[in-house]
Amino acid sequence: MISNPFTSDTFSTIWSKHFSPSVSATRFGFLKTLFFEKHQFLPLYINYGKTHTKGISYTIENSDVEEIVGKVVLIYDVPTYFTTAELPKNRIKRYQIQQYPGFLIDLESYRDVNEYMVGTFKKSSRYKLNKYKRKLESCFDINYKMFHGEISKDEYESIFASFNALLTKRFDEKQVTNNNLEKEEWDFYHEVAYPMILEKKAGLFVIYNGNLPIGVTLCYFSEEILFDAITVFDIDYSKFHLGSVTIMKLIAWCIEQKLKIFDFSKGYFDYKVRWGSKKYDFEYHILYDSKSLIAQVLALAIALFFKFKQFLRDKNVNEKLHRITYKLKNKPDKTIEKFRYTLFEITEDYQNEDFVEINYGTAENEFLKTIVFEFLYLKNESQRNLKLFRSSTHDNRFLFSGIDNKVMVEVV
Structure with a gap:
């Protein structure tokens, strides 16, 4: 991938500050684009970004493969639609462990959003989707803005405050914990997004009712891809299908900017299946020294661990856990009152x-x-x-x- 935002110096430096402040960065000559942190006890090296990226790409250089001797390298979240680095014919071996599903829209053949809609949805569905947009814009003072390359610090802080409030409101309604709202994670997103927006490696797409943000999407950019990272809408506007309106506006923006892919990123949701043109998988790649018994055993143990986690995920254990942790963390009076x-x-x-x-x-x-x-x-x-x-x-x-x-x- 050209200009992966998740391997940029800005993303890596700020991620390290929040999640690995006391560990020095390690770089390998055969994996030149990535930074790693070493496990405290094991000969294990884990890529910067871990699960906070929306897609890691890498290449393997033959010249420095001796650096793998006795070691295991774990790389999170490698999408299967990225070109997979070929292994040199030497001691490096690799496990590729399937984890979350991902969905994307291939926009390369479309000239505008209407052409995409015609090619994707039936006439009745297109009518409904356009009706939601018309209703929203006729009932409210709606305007849309993508902050990409320029935003004042005051405006950024105001949008991020609304972003947090809308996410909190949404997941209080669902009574499910959301990892993005954990203080450590939120502080990271809050700090990393601003400089990356100025570098055109990130963006905030905002739907306003007057001056009030009612929908916010944090996205990242490579030269050809928009990655949808976090999206939220004011649940009070649910009848107006802000999610569908946002997707239509982002598709139009991507095509205008000549981006080839709109990536919904990891996780299964019905709307991703409905809008997406391609399903793919996120894999965890485990590179290891095949001539070291310790490295072989460690790599196999890690592979089995992640396969077991995926088994639990397939059984929806993670969703049940999120509901339980929400109830443990929140008092009953935080439940949204229902009325008729x-x-x-x-x-x-x-x-x-x-x-x-x-x-x-x-x-x-x-x-x-x-x-x-x-x-x-x-x-x-x-x-x-x-x-x-x-x-x-x-x-x-x-x-x-x-x-x-x-x-x-x-x-x-």
Whole structure:
């Protein structure tokens, strides 16, 4: 791969600062593009980045293979669609252990996003996807921006604060832990993304409602590939399918920038299958000295360990574990409160009822946001024209008023 962002000096240096501060970097002449950290006790060397990259590429130089003597080298997350380095005919052997699935879109043959949509989806599906985008843009003051090569520090900090808040909100709703929100990991992403954006090796794609970020995607770039690293949307906008809208906008951006691949990266999700044109696998590569008994045994043990982890993953043990760890880390009162509501047309029974206008943007009325967005979606009204009123006699009764529609809402 040309210009892999995950082997860049910036990524490697900042990753080392956060995850391997006390261990000196090791470089091998036969693996010139990678940095490694040595295991404290074993003759094992692990690539910088570990599982925090979205794809490692490497080549093997024949001239310095004697450096492998007595050693094992572990390289995480090598996508199978990358060209695999050929092994020299000497003492180096390799295990390639399949781990997570990955999905990508090959964009090389498409001139624009519409051409991709026609080639990928049926007419009815294209209509729905475009309808989501039209609805979103008609109901809200929507604008899109890719920060790539330029962003002020203040704006960056503001977006990252929203990024964290949206991720926290999303996974509190799912009641599942998310590794990206662990302090050590989040601090790393927070520090590494800014300089890499300025270097055009990373980007932040943001969907705004007015000045408020409602969707954020952190991505990385090689010369030909966009890697989707972390994506999140405000769950209050779920009816508007922000995920599909984001993918359409990113496809269009990739084609405009002449990028050949939009890589959804590791992990199985239905949307990746639906949008992707190719499935691949992430592999862990274990290079070892085949003439050293210690290296042979160690390499085999590592290979068996990762095969066992994949077996557990196939049985969804990891998902169950994430739910358990969430419950252990979070108090019950952090669970999002559920409520029911009914929307109905105004009748004569309510004509004489007194209503007082309220601001649904306050913390007190935050629970109304989901209902507001459903009203906007169903009635095709714009947020800028919406007014809300609370009944002076029934605290759970509200009047929603747009340009063309008025409805009564009762919250149970």
